[in-house]
Amino acid sequence: MHLIIAEKYLAAKRIAKILAPKKPKEVRVNGVDTFEIGSDEDKQIFVGLSGHIVKLDFPKAYNNWQKVEARELVDAEVITASTQVKIVSALKKLGKQATKVTIATDYDREGELIGAEALEILKTVNPDLEFDRIHYSAITPKAINDAFANPTEVDFNLADAGHSRQVIDLVWGASLTRFISISAGRLGKMFLSVGRVQSPTLALIVEREKERDVFIPEPYWELSAMLKTKDDEEFQVDHATKRFKDKDEVDSILDKLGNTATVSSIKTSTKTDKPPTPFNTTELMVAASSIGFSVANVKRITESLYTNGFISYPRTDNTVYPESIDLRAQIEIFKTGPFKQYAEKLLSKDELVPTRGKKETTDHPPIFPVSLAKKSELDEQEWKLYELVVRRFFATFAEPAQWETIRARFDISEEEFKASGARLVVPGWRWYYHYNAPKDRLLPELKEDDKLDIIKKEVQAKETQPPGRYGQGRLIKIMEELGLGTKATRADIISKLYSRAYVHGNPLQPTKTSYAVVEALEKFAPTISRPEMTSKLENDMDRIAEGQIPEEEVLNESREMLDSMFNDLEKNREDITELLRAGLREDKIIGTCSSCQSKLMIMRSKRGSRFIGCDGYPDCNFALPLPRSGQIVVTDKTCEDHGLYHIRIINPGKRPWDLGCPQCNFEEWKKTQEEEKKNNNGKIKPKNITDIAGIGKVTAEKLSEAGISSVDELIAADAFELSKTTSLSVKKLKGWQDAIA
Structure with a gap:
């Protein structure tokens, strides 16, 4: 067999x-x-x-975080366990x-x-x-x-390279996560994860946020005028000095401007817009991110499209189609269906010459469509991503696009103003691939020495802006440039940052906990927070795959590097603890108490339930409820009415829930409860059967076996008949019905 x-x-x-x-x-x-x-x-x-059917782990003796020091994991035995x-x-x-x-x-x-x-x-x-x-x-x-x-x-060398990554990531991640979490007092589900690729990636995000924090906006002013032609066409022109830093200067120029503009020069030229190169994993992630996909969804959906035979293997660095692919035959697949007109136009060419990217590998081709999918076979997101791949594939064979550009200069009271326009005259590849295309900027027909009326003059006050946060696509690109992770792991790293509540939103915004973790690592274990270390290990893994060095040599070197790092960590344990706990506390602040002006904090009761309480307790008893489960992220958005930070709840595998202002949320909940009472004669109808007093899991199962699984079904049921099938007393059943009806 x-x-x-x-x-x-x-x-x-x-x-x-x-x-x-x-x-x-x-x-x-x-x-x-x-x-x-x-x-x-x-x-x-x-x-x-099911992917990996075994996983690497430490022997059970190492599982107790309180009894086994984090450093002991560095040289601990690594075993294989079935998953x-x-x-x-x-x-x-x-x-x-x-x-x-x-x-x-x-x-x-x-x-x-x-x-x-x-x-x-x-x-x-x-x-x-x-x-x-x-x-x-x-x-x-x-x-x-x-x-x-x-x-x-x-290829056992290639397998060894994959195995070495698993071992290194396990040892580094487990030991550093344990040390940092215990130092911060964050155990259980709320532990602080640290990783060989994750931490330098998080450091990039935090460093960008720090740049934004210290950024001091500078004021500047822009001067523009609205002109009108003899044919009543209106358009805007801007002063040749794009930004004025002196308000007096721009005001003096504005005061001297007359009501007529003269066209001093017109220059028309042609700009060539080259077609894009084939998709590799990173470029697909970037393109899909720009049209609304998260990198996690791109990974999931492309995997599904590949497994179902619609696109080629989605994890590749290659941007050059290999000669072994019959490219004309691949385009012919689309001679029927929604892409027919595009395929036919390409097939009418005598020769198909695709673009070539800078990266060429031999393991897999670039990502391209391998079969024709019907829209009915895919869900909306799958089709959207499939169409992106198809259109990019077509665009790589197309001609350049041509733009006609116009640059006009105007004289207004001896001050120079400018305007520019552009229009697409030859669509070329943009006819196939329409994503994020610049729009035409049209100017009216103008000639030198034309006189135009000025219908409006305006000075706008503006400020310089801080550097932008990283979007997911941009971050993937930077990770690739710095050698952080691989084409197969980068999306997972970003997903992990979200799931651990280190970041939220897109572009990615770090929490105060992230600041504390990154600051602690940079100060006392800088190797783990910088890309050079992980990039070196990635190169070493490539050398294992190529058979240049044995796996054991790389594993030993990584353990020595990690062990050396623990010298500094253990020496500075108290400082690390203080730094981390200060950051964690800051991440719990929701705002200021309206009753006593103390801080409102995320707190836990003696029974472990979460709530927002006042730091002025016991003198102040102000409190707000919080959801029972999920990680709480305090955003920087504040409520205009209550001055409290908005909250986001993160549950693994689910879409984040933007709870918003906790005070507004609570007031809305109370309003809903009062309306439900009015609609139910003063009673609040429970949502689930188990919400009814006296009905536990066992009783709910009995009712379910009798066909009663909802509150409405229980209300409508005949108590006498239901008693016969459940062995529950009629009195008890009627009592429940009366309580909720």
């Missing part, structure tokens, strides 16, 4: 369907779905993993029957490691198992058939 292992369930299913002469047979093995084709003699079984027991069990069962295995996981560092992990499990039950590897960049019939026709070997 020939066993084929794919990285995901859907990939295994699609590959089996492509290779099968007829529909593959679905067979469950130890609770795992597999796909069979062929007879007993030449049977092929396809099984999908997908059913899949591991299925692999062992299939491995005993197999005569050959083909690793068909994604072809990159992570995919090679996932395949090697599965192979290691198989060899525990079948040490002499024959194995090979296939590489593909799209899950299409041609790509899969070509891959199986040209098998290669498992």
